[in-house]
Amino acid sequence: MIKVLIADDQTLMRDGLKTILDLEDDIEVIATAENGEIAFKRASELNPDVILMDIRMPIMNGVDSVKKIKSILPKVSVIMLTTFDDDEYIIEALSNGASGYLLKDMPAEKLIEAIRDSLKGQLFIPTNIAAKLISRLYEKETSKKTFKKDLDLSERELQVSSLLIEGYNNKQISSKLFISEGTVKNYISNIYSKIGISDRTKAALFLKANL
Structure with a gap:
């Protein structure tokens, strides 16, 4: 079973994603969280395989949560969820170890495919975002x-x-x-x-x- 943690500050989004994923025979939603701080706590306790992480959340946003989670669980796959193409937040999350990002209005089958593929090490990064990410990752290196x-x-x-x-x-x-x-x-x-x-x-x- 693929153990999934859902982190989103909107109850309807959390419940909706859980309902969709629970229909899959090989996926189990083991916990949900309404902010990045709770996501970090539950991830450290439950060691999920995949985390669906909203970028913008109160108390602790998804970017900061990814950084903390990857520091203790480097092998966990984190897929960022966003309602808009917010390059700066996305790039920051990716540079901190996220596997990629998906828009919240994606088809359910694409989300399920992304969860399975993330465990194979596949990245979900459009070319334009990848180019910006490379620039960010190597700002210090080029100096x-x-x-x-x-x-x-x-x-x-x-x-x-x-x-x-x-x-x-x-x-x-x-x-x-x-x-x-x-x-x-x-x-x-x-x-x-x-x-x-x-x-x-x-x-x-x-x-x-x-x-």
């Missing part, structure tokens, strides 16, 4: 070193990078390229070294913007 456009990746490293961008895990990359998982890990380690990033999600975002 330390000159950005290198030529990544100097080998043909096999480019293949691995393409699958990394698509959200494939090491086992899936191994199967796709007919190489061992150990070899995949070595290629990914080399890629990390060449781009100067050791976080898988940030590496995928960087490669998506630069390949």
Whole structure:
């Protein structure tokens, strides 16, 4: 079962999402929260697999909640929910570890698909947001070193990078390229070294913007 926590300050939204998700055989809503502070508390107690997090909430907003939650539960997938295309809030949430965002008026089937896909490491970030996120993530890095456009990746490293961008895990990359998982890990380690990033999600975002 996929354990889901819903955080939204609107009762109708929380109850509506719970009703939709509870119809799925492989998804269980284990808790709801009306603000980011309660979301953090319940996440730390219940260790959900996926959190649906409203961006704007009282007491503690979704952005700050994501930051606190990811500091203690780095593997949890957090999908931000918003009623509008608020770039700055979205970028801030993504830079703090969110897996992506969805608009609240999305079809139910898209939400359910996103929950399942988030556990596979897939990102839900439109190209324009991804470009802004890359800029945000590397504001500090560019002050330390000159950005290198030529990544100097080998043909096999480019293949691995393409699958990394698509959200494939090491086992899936191994199967796709007919190489061992150990070899995949070595290629990914080399890629990390060449781009100067050791976080898988940030590496995928960087490669998506630069390949």
